[in-house]
Amino acid sequence: MFQNFRLSMAWLHTWFGLTLGFVLMVVFFFGSLSVFDREIDRWAIPETRFDPQPMPSFDGMLLPIFQDIKPTAESIDQARNRVNGPMAESFSPKQWTAYTTHRDPVLSLYANFTLPNAKDPEDAVFGNRTIDPRVGKALPDDRLKLGSEFFYPLHYSLHLDWLNLGTWIVGFAALVMLAALVSGVVMHRKIFRELFTFRPAKHTQRSALDLHNLTGVVALPFHFIFALSGLVVFAGVYFPVTHTQLEPLHELHEKLDAQKTGLPHDRAGVPGTLASVDAMVAEAKRRWAARDAAGEVGMLVVQHVNDANAYVSVYRAGSDRVTLTGEGIHFKGSTGELIREDPPPTVVAGIVDFLTGLHLQHFEHWLLRWLYVLGGLAGCACIATGFIFFVEKRKRQHAKQGVSGARWVDACAVATVTGLLVATFAMLIGNRLLPDTLPLRGSWEKGIFLGAWLLAFAHGIWRTAPTAEGRLSPAWAEQCWAAAVMAVAAVLLNWVTTGDHLLRTIGAGYWPVAGVDLSLIASAALAVVAARMLKRRADAAMVASARFAPDATTSAARA
Amino acid sequence: MARSAASAVHVVSRIAAGVLGSYVFCWGFIALGVGLLFSAGMPFHDAESLSSMLAFLVFLVAFLWAFAAGSLARVWFVLLGGGLVMTGAASLVQLALL
Amino acid sequence: MLLFAAMVTSIAAAGFLALSMDVHWEQVRADPQCSPRMVRLLRVLGAACVLASLALCLGADHVSMASLVWFMTLAGAALVVTFTLSWRPRWLRPLVMWIPATTAREEAGRS
Numbered sequence: 001m002f003q004n005f006r007l008s009m010a011w012l013h014t015w016f017g018l019t020l021g022f023v024l025m026v027v028f029f030f031g032s033l034s035v036f037d038r039e040i041d042r043w044a045i046p047e048t049r050f051d052p053q054p055m056p057s058f059d060g061m062l063l064p065i066f067q068d069i070k071p072t073a074e075s076i077d078q079a080r081n082r083v084n085g086p087m088a089e090s091f092s093p094k095q096w097t098a099y100t101t102h103r104d105p106v107l108s109l110y111a112n113f114t115l116p117n118a119k120d121p122e123d124a125v126f127g128n129r130t131i132d133p134r135v136g137k138a139l140p141d142d143r144l145k146l147g148s149e150f151f152y153p154l155h156y157s158l159h160l161d162w163l164n165l166g167t168w169i170v171g172f173a174a175l176v177m178l179a180a181l182v183s184g185v186v187m188h189r190k191i192f193r194e195l196f197t198f199r200p201a202k203h204t205q206r207s208a209l210d211l212h213n214l215t216g217v218v219a220l221p222f223h224f225i226f227a228l229s230g231l232v233v234f235a236g237v238y239f240p241v242t243h244t245q246l247e248p249l250h251e252l253h254e255k256l257d258a259q260k261t262g263l264p265h266d267r268a269g270v271p272g273t274l275a276s277v278d279a280m281v282a283e284a285k286r287r288w289a290a291r292d293a294a295g296e297v298g299m300l301v302v303q304h305v306n307d308a309n310a311y312v313s314v315y316r317a318g319s320d321r322v323t324l325t326g327e328g329i330h331f332k333g334s335t336g337e338l339i340r341e342d343p344p345p346t347v348v349a350g351i352v353d354f355l356t357g358l359h360l361q362h363f364e365h366w367l368l369r370w371l372y373v374l375g376g377l378a379g380c381a382c383i384a385t386g387f388i389f390f391v392e393k394r395k396r397q398h399a400k401q402g403v404s405g406a407r408w409v410d411a412c413a414v415a416t417v418t419g420l421l422v423a424t425f426a427m428l429i430g431n432r433l434l435p436d437t438l439p440l441r442g443s444w445e446k447g448i449f450l451g452a453w454l455l456a457f458a459h460g461i462w463r464t465a466p467t468a469e470g471r472l473s474p475a476w477a478e479q480c481w482a483a484a485v486m487a488v489a490a491v492l493l494n495w496v497t498t499g500d501h502l503l504r505t506i507g508a509g510y511w512p513v514a515g516v517d518l519s520l521i522a523s524a525a526l527a528v529v530a531a532r533m534l535k536r537r538a539d540a541a542m543v544a545s546a547r548f549a550p551d552a553t554t555s556a557a558r559a
Numbered sequence: 560m561a562r563s564a565a566s567a568v569h570v571v572s573r574i575a576a577g578v579l580g581s582y583v584f585c586w587g588f589i590a591l592g593v594g595l596l597f598s599a600g601m602p603f604h605d606a607e608s609l610s611s612m613l614a615f616l617v618f619l620v621a622f623l624w625a626f627a628a629g630s631l632a633r634v635w636f637v638l639l640g641g642g643l644v645m646t647g648a649a650s651l652v653q654l655a656l657l
Numbered sequence: 658m659l660l661f662a663a664m665v666t667s668i669a670a671a672g673f674l675a676l677s678m679d680v681h682w683e684q685v686r687a688d689p690q691c692s693p694r695m696v697r698l699l700r701v702l703g704a705a706c707v708l709a710s711l712a713l714c715l716g717a718d719h720v721s722m723a724s725l726v727w728f729m730t731l732a733g734a735a736l737v738v739t740f741t742l743s744w745r746p747r748w749l750r751p752l753v754m755w756i757p758a759t760t761a762r763e764e765a766g767r768s
Contacts, residue, residue, distance in 0.1 A: 001565045002626075002627070008626045008627045009627065011626070012626045172578075175618060175619065175622065179619060179623055182619065182623060183623070228616075232611065235608075235611040235612070239589050239611055241586060241589045241593065241607075242593060242607055245646070245649065245650065246590060246594070246649065248653060248657055249594070249597065249603075249653050249656060252656070253597070346602060346605050348605040349605060349608065351608075351612070352612070355612075
């Protein structure tokens with residue numbers, strides 16, 4: 001199909017980069033926001049604006065709460081066509097999990113329940129609750145955690161959960177990212193010579209390409225490792241080999257493993273009691289300290305709830321290193337005696353833990369987190385300048401041919417660059433304005449996000465008509481102004497509705513909320529700078545075309 | 560962009576080979592990898608993880624090759640054919656182990 | 658503190674490496690590119706700063722985190738130097754202040 005390798009890579013980079021670039025923009029932007037997902041949660045749910053807390057007492061606080069959790073209506077609804085016969089009325093719990101990190105003031109509790117008459121005997125329905133660990137009070141269910149429950153899943157699943165479709169799309173986009181990085185290097189002949197080159201004074205096509213190359217090359221290892229590690233996180237979804245073709249082999253291994261580790265694979269079917277979990281946690285902490293790895297509890301899991309085979313697994317919070325610290329300590333549920341202390345991971349498991357830990361960032365290192373945001377935004381800049389370059393290179397040609405391809409790409413680009421900002425800020429504004437007692441408040445907030453984004457898209461389509469004539473579209477500048485105004489509005493609304501203005505939050509050192517407010521202001525400032533730069537370019541282009549108009553008519557007459 | 564005239568069918572076929580062909584090849588790579596590594600004594604989850612991680616890199620190479628290669632027929636033969644052969648071999652390994 | 662020093666060192670590294678290229682030298686100084694010996698020295702200085710930055714990062718954190726921080730400071734440094742070259746190239750002058758201007762005779766001798 002191509003005359004040489006470089007041309008094939010250029011074609012691949014252009015066309016796959018363009019189509020999947022729209023998905024990658026969402027992934028990189030919301031991935032960057034997800035670095036501070038829990039801080040965004042604090043901003044969105046003012047009741048949780050207190051300091052991170054350690055895991056509270058299981059016996060005293062968590063046990064009665066767990067016993068109270070029921071499967072959600074949504075989970076039961078989704079399971080209706082996974083059972084033979086009518087849906088059961090009550091469900092018995094199988095597994096309880098409590099999870100916290102060094103950034104969480106509130107504690108997340110999860111429960112899964114056996115699904116009677118299920119087609120797949122391992123199937124389950126799910127319940128959850130978020131509590132204030134200082135007093136054990138539950139948060140109202142429809143307080144949407146904007147960061148960890150909306151922006152974060154948006155970046156890996158696009159909220160398209162049917163058959164994991166969104167996750168598949170993101171996975172394919174990740175593969176295309178890897179291909180775009182390799183093909184980009186192949187195309188970019190002067191990679192070292194032009195490493196520090198950015199010529200903003202030149203025409204848009206040149207300066208966009210300069211910026212595209214800069215942001216792509218300078219953070220190339222970051223982009224590559226993040227795409228690859230993201231794929232590794234979901235490897236089980238993309239290649240479910242051991243749960244399909246090699247399921248028999250997997251089952252064989254599970255049985256051998258259960259014998260080796262002593263952790264019961266199945267329930268005994270006999271009721272059992274639960275000994276003091278607090279004592280188990282204390283023992284776990286003692287063991288970690290003994291091997292020079294003192295730490296806090298990150299996760300507690302009770303397996304085979306209410307059964308004689310129950311066991312409790314205690315996992316350490318991995319705040320001090322990149323790699324995930326998955327080694328757990330397991331205790332017999334009924335007696336509290338130690339069953340097993342997980343050995344250090346194998347070399348392969350260590351590599352997987354490092355890669356996934358790198359991506360999921362459970363560690364405590366604020367500079368590195370901000371550097372991650374820098375890398376992520378560099379990725380966004382790379383993709384956005386890619387779109388701009390594509391449009392600039394073709395719009396005059398398309399205008400002459402009467403083809404509107406460039407115009408549509410420009411409209412989609414506006415929607416995925418400035419449009420996403422507009423939608424995000426609209427959601428934050430909605431979060432502050434919607435009444436607290438509104439039922440399904442979380443769904444309303446999601447609706448506002450989607451609605452604002454669709455409006456931005458529509459605005460983009462309408463206002464990119466000039467692109468079809470080879471000129472700069474005003475949509476970009478207009479959405480920049482809108483984004484700037486909305487970002488400032490969000491900060492002001494935070495002050496008005498919660499009383500937490502910047503002087504107060506910075507003064508008290510409450511950085512989660514101060515950080516979000518400061519970031520909003522910085523974004524507004526950047527948006528204004530961008531809007532004014534765009535206006536200068538548009539004005540310069542008008543002057544230039546007015547100067548050349550006489551020549552244009554002569555050459556048109558000649559043609 | 561200079562490329563020899565390629566029909567829409569050819570372009571679609573190339574993309575299909577790059578995406579679906581590579582997927583089948585990688586599935587076979589993982590299945591055979593898990594089977595062989597597990598039978599050689601590697602812990603099961605290690606075999607699974609190692610094969611999957613390598614498979615993503617294999618996918619990248621296969622994907623790029625599908626567009627760079629001169630002969631589309633060869634691409635389909637290697638990716639689809641190779642993938643099916645490895646998948647079949649993996650099932651044989653599984654039968655032998657059980 | 659160590660991390661701040663690491664960032665500054667990374668920026669110096671990027672600066673030295675950029676200024677070893679004539680196109681960027683010319684943005685910063687009026688006189689032509691310095692002698693090949695000086696160019697090599699700039700590259701060595703750049704490399705040394707890269708390593709120094711790594712050492713500073715390792716001093717601050719656990720190995721796995723330090724290597725990531727180091728890596729990302731280099732990326733950030735490259736961006737900072739590039740934007741400085743585009744908008745305020747004179748700010749990079751201090752990095753090569755100590756290099757004397759090439760005289761006309763040296764320039765003639767080179768070509």
